[in-house]
Amino acid sequence: MAAIKSVTVHQLKEMIDAGTDFQLVDVREPVEFEIAQINGLLIPLASVLERADEITKDKMVVVHCRSGKRSETAIKALQQHLGYDNLYNLEGGIMAWAAQIDPSLQVS
Numbered sequence: 001m002a003a004i005k006s007v008t009v010h011q012l013k014e015m016i017d018a019g020t021d022f023q024l025v026d027v028r029e030p031v032e033f034e035i036a037q038i039n040g041l042l043i044p045l046a047s048v049l050e051r052a053d054e055i056t057k058d059k060m061v062v063v064h065c066r067s068g069k070r071s072e073t074a075i076k077a078l079q080q081h082l083g084y085d086n087l088y089n090l091e092g093g094i095m096a097w098a099a100q101i102d103p104s105l106q107v108s
Helices: 009-018 030-035 069-082 093-100
Strands: 005-007 023-026 061-064 087-090
Touching: 005 009, 009 093, 061 069, 061 093, 069 087, 087 093
Parallel strands: 005 087, 023 061, 061 087
Antiparallel strands: none
């Protein structure tokens, strides 16, 4: 199985600032998404395989959760079952984003 590729929150911020064409997918639960989000497409981990048709294979996709664990699980499942090779895990998840990029973001 392919290794999990990743990006740091600083790399993600640079991609956003540069207008890079990529997809951001948030695999947290809706209640977490309501509290804090960074404009990703919400596809909770439990439904990621059923909703995989919403995740592009044509460009870079950054997957994130609270800390990076659930997004890693989602990436492994998509790679193993559906052959994705364009997925990147956001290191440290939204917690790292709040700590290093946007301290005003309230994450629980």
